[in-house]
Amino acid sequence: MEPAALRIAVLVLTGVIVALLGVLLGAWWTPFFVGAAFGLIIRRPAVAIPLGTVSGLLAWLFPLAGAQLRYGLGPTSVSLAEIMGFDHQGTLPVVLTLLVGTLLGLTGAWLACAVGMIVRPQPR
Amino acid sequence: MASAPKRRPRIRPIINLVAAILVTGMVLFVAFFPAGPLPALGPAFNPTSGAWTMAADAQVGDQTLRLQGLQQPVSVLFESNGTAHITAQTDHDLFLATGYVHARFRLFQMDLMRRQGEGRLSEIVGKAALDTDRFELQLGLLRTAQTEWSQLSTSDASRDALIAYAQGVNDRIGEAESAHQLDAMFTLLGYRPQPWSPIDSLLVKGDMTQTLNFTDTPLVMALLNKSLGTDLTSEWFPVQPPNLQAPYDPGPYAKASTAPIETVTQLTDAEAQSAEALYQRLAALPPGLISQGGASNNWAVAGAKSVSGGALLAGDPHLHLTLPAIWFQLTMDSPGYHAAGVSIPGTPVVLIGHNEHIAWSLTDAQNQQTFFYNEKEDNAHPGMYFWNGAWQKYRTVGYDIPVHGGQAAHVDVRLSVHGPVITERGQATSVWWAGNLPSQDLGVLLRIGQAANYQQFRDALRDWHSPTHNFVYADDKGNIGLISAGYYPLVAHGQPWLPMPGTGENDVTGTIPYDQIPQVYNPPDNIIWSANQRQVKASYPYYIGTASNFFDPGYRADEIHRVLSRPGKLSASDMMALQTDTRDFLASEMVPVLLQTLAGTQLSAKESAAVAQLRGWDYRMDADSVAATIWNAFWSAYLDETFSPWWKSRAVPVGREEEGNSNKLDDALGQDLETWTLHDPANRAFSAPGVGSRTAPDAQKAAFQKAVAQLAQKLGGAPSSWSWGRVHARQLENLAHITGLNYGPRQDRGDANTPLAAGGFPSTHGPSWRMVVDWGARSFQGVYPGGQSENPASPWYTNRVDTWWSGLLDPMLSADAAASAAGVKKWSLRP
Known part of the structure; x- marks a missing residue:
């Protein structure tokens, strides 16, 4: 593996683990900061933003998948949909949940990249 | 360059x-x-501590848990249907574990109930609940609960039970918070439950008292008096029931009649305006804060009349059917307390159930416990009212009401000697309500659970004050009893069914002595029954409420009495069948008269087909019955035909069939109509202004034609397709008003007059718990609609509904029997 690719793989793995640990400990907002870290460490937004997005998605997806495997989320998902007024549309709470995690990672990375583009010296 | x-x-x-x-x-x-x-x-x-945790919460498995405050290990078994069996080595541990188990499955419900009582709903749902909170703080459940708690002596067993129970609830709150397992509704509403206190349990008890017997009836009577006139009001809404009823305590009564009931007199304009303003305020409150009239059944059969040779008892209290239900089923075993049955989450005892020797159930007694007083004020004495010949200062209590998403509100409550002033402008009206008197009902329930015979049962009930209940009793020796325990306020002078002057002459002076309240023990015909009917005959020497607006019309009681008093012996199966009896007693009286009226009348094809359906009908309001639909439509049209012209011409400001208050006036007017139809067909009521001179048969014919026309328009097709289930359904309503989590509406049988009570369209009230006990076979059975868990993702959210709907019961196992049942789960609670 190329050193650059290896570096990114380690970064991704670390980021996802940190985000996941944070979420598991109840700090649901961790993906935002992991995404921001990506944005600060990786200078290229085209790399940093997708990485932040994926880490946010995975950090919220894994615990959800774990709950699905342990308990089954069908009745819970339908109940949440009913509570939210979406009738029996049980997929909506799942989508909404994953969307929140994804957006946290995405916006963290995007904001950090955008700030970086302003404050970092521009290449000549 | x-x-x-x-x-x-x-x-x-x-x-x-x-x-x-x-x-x-x-x-x-x-x-x-x-x-x-x-x-x-x-x-x-978020998937680890957000609402998704309800998936984990829905699982119940074998567990060992450590609870603060336990003295010894406690065993909790769960049957596959969720019924809990708590076995403790000390009484303290039993109540602590009960608090923990209640909170584990019903914490959000418990929090809502205490918030309702203490006027703190706005804190979580915003200003939409502000009117409710303001009213609750005025009425005073919180003040009463605080007084009750302060009056409990340190040696009182119920004080210890309340403290231990609160510890158990708080153990669960702490556990849930640290494990991120709070009920999803807390997460979604974005708040955390405060620690539970003994006063919270007393508030939950107060909620039930309010739901069952805080009424606005005197206000309605005042409005009727003003609009209909004193003559029609006293004639149509009399103190004694106009129809023939089946009181369970036929006397003879110990004391001769006291002062006669006075004739209704005319109200002043100011009094009427005050009553109307207050009535409108109370009518605008959410359902459940004002009693909506009773609808519960219980009865007992002595061993001498039972197939098994042991006493039989049946009870089905009718309440708002909610998800989660008001009930939580459990058995409680400790050295000093053995009881099985249903409890109300938030309270530490079994309310309805049995122990090793006795079984009991209850219905609402319906006597008047709410009295309104118009306080005399004038501009020269601000902040004062005139009472007993002198100006008195109101006592004032202030409350701040936190409002979610808004500014906190403040309410000052003025208190006269009668009680809180609950008008907000105009004539000051205060309310004397028995529910505001400290009443150590939980101690009574503890002693009932410990009673081994009727004497101990009756002695325990001596301290029960409010709400007044008909407590039915059956024991393992074949004895049966029924006692309508609670306060029966006596007013020195005046018309207690109307708002009264607050100057002192009309004050409540006491209550009927305990030995003289309605009660029977081992009656000669070996049966006793109550279904919210007036318990006593007209010769009973005390005023206990008007026939029309406090007591039930009596048709359920009539039907129950009819079935129980048939020759032959009765079994537990007969008790179950009677609990789901759909025979409408009123229909059995009225339909033959209607058919006689219609005989020889020229009818359309649809009307003839409708008559054919009524002929040969067994008066059962079954879902597939066409006659049931026609009867119901006819009776409604008959009431309209008779009374609507009066309501219109006299501009009566109270609807005849209003939900949400205590007064379904059609229940009262129906008794009149029944009586006139049978015995006084020329009554002047049939000749309302604008309709000319008419008799009962004239009104019946017109009503029948209108009913058939309305049904044809609404349901279409041939009358043979107008089954009752097409118009009548039942619905169990989610407690948090989340309609997607309701059960139903689903077609169902019964109506307001049938023992299987199902009034309303859809019906949302009914048998909230059914229990049948056969002491001869030592068989105990029960079921309630819903499930043990408030978590909608739990298999125990609605798992009992089908059993209940089909009229079946589940066995109420002892803890020992449950231990060997299939699918049982065990929690070991450790100190």
């Missing part, structure tokens, strides 16, 4: 940054803060 490259303006990064800030701001805002109907999405939906 080349010139330096011109630096390009960095517009794109700036735009990018602005866009990133905006989008990030929006995402973080909806993640951290509630927006409109959406909760804060981050804490609400």
Whole structure:
């Protein structure tokens, strides 16, 4: 593996683990900061933003998948949909949940990249 | 020399940054803060501590748990249907474990109930609940609960039970918070439950008292008096029931009649305006804060009349059918307390059930426990009222009401000697309500659970004050009894069914002595029954309420009495069948008269077909019965035909069939109509202004034609297709008003007059718990609609509904029997 690719793989793995640990400990907002870290460490937004997005998605997806495997989320998902007024549309709470995690990672990375583009010296 | 490259303006990064800030701001805002109907999405939906935890919460498995405050290990078994069996080695541990188990399955429900009582709903749902909170703080459940708690002596067993129970609830709150397992509704509403206190349990008890017997009936009577006139009001809404009823205590009574009931007199305009303003205020409150009239059944059969040779007892209290239900089923075993049955989450005892020797159930007694007083004030004495010949200062209590998403509100409550002033402007009207008197009902229930015979049962009930209940009793020796325990306020002078002057002459002076309240023990015909009917005959020497607006019309009691008094012996199966009896006693009286009236009348094809359906009908309001639909439509039209012209011509400001208050006036008017139809067909009521001179048969014919026309328009097709299930359904309503979590509406049998009570369209009240006990076979059975868990993702959310709907019961196992049942789960609670 190329050193650059290896570096990114380690970064991704670390980021996802940190985000996941944070979420598991109840700090649901961790993906935002992991995404921001990506944005600060990786200078290229085209790399940093997708990485932040994926880490946010995975950090919220894994615990959800774990709950699905342990308990089954069908009745819970339908109940949440009913509570939210979406009738029996049980997929909506799942989508909404994953969307929140994804957006946290995405916006963290995007904001950090955008700030970086302003404050970092521009290449000549 | 080349010139330096011109630096390009960095517009794109700036735009990018602005866009990133905006989008990030929006995402973080909806993640951290509630927006409109959406909760804060981050804490609400995060997969480890958000609402998704209800999936884990829905699982119940074998567990060992450590609870603070336990003295010894406690065993909790759960049957496959969720019934809990708690076995403790000390009484303290039993109540602590009960608190823990209640909170584990019903914490949100418990929190809602205490919030309702203490006027703190606005704190979590916003200003929509402000009127409710303001009213509750005025009425005073919180003040009463605080007084009750302060009056409990340190040696009182119920004080220890309440403290231990609160510890158990708080153990669960602490556990749930540390494990991120709070009920999803807390997460979605974005708040945490406060620690539970003994006063909270007393508030929950107060909620039930209010639901069952705080009435606005005197206000309605005042409005009727003013609009209909004193003559019609006293004639149509009499003190004694106009129809023939089946009181369970036929006398003879110990004391001769006291002062006669006075004739209704005319109200002043100011009094009527005050009553109307207050009535409108109370009518606007959410359902459940004002008693909506009773509808419960219980009865007992002595061993001498039972197939098994042991006494039989049946009980089905009719309440608002909610998900989760008001009940939680359990057995409680400790050295000093053995009881099995149903409890109300938030309270530490079994309310309806049995122990090793006795079984009991209850219905609402319906006597008047709410009295309104118009306080005399004048401008020369601000902040004062005139009472007993002198000006008195109101006592004032102030409360702050936190409001979610808004500014806190403040309410000052003025208290006269009669009680809180609950008008907000105009004539000051205070309310004397028995539910505001400290009443150590939990101690009574503890002693009932410990009673081994009727004497101990009756002695325990001596201290029961409010709400007044008909407590039915059956024991393992074949004895049966029924006692309508509670306060029966006596007014020195005046008309207690109307708002009375507050100057002292009309004050409540006492209550009927305990030995003289309605009661029977081992009656000669070996049966006793109550279904919210007036318990006593007209010769009973005390005023206990008017026939029309406090007591039930009596048709359920009539039907129950009819079935129980048939020759032959009765079995537990007969008890179950009677609990789901759909025979409408009123229909059995009226339909033959209607058919006689219609005989020889020229009818249309549809009307003839409808008559054919009524002929040969067994008067059962079954879902597939066409005659049931026609009867119901006819009776409604008959009431309209008779009374609507009066209501219109006299501009009566109270609807005849209003939900949400105590007064379904058609229940009262129906008794009149029944009586006139049978015995006084020329009554002047049939000749209302504008309709000319008429008799009962004239009104019946017109009503029948209108009923058939209405049904044809509504249901279409041939009358043979007009089954009752097409118009009548039942619905179990989610307690948090989340309609998607309701059960139903589903077609169902019964109506307001049938023992299987199912009034309303859809019906949302009914048998909230059914229990049948056969002491001869030592068989105990029960079921309630719903399930043990408030978690909608739990298999125990609605798992009992089908059994209940089909009229079946589940065996009420002892803890020992449950231990060997299939699918049982065990919790070991350790200190």
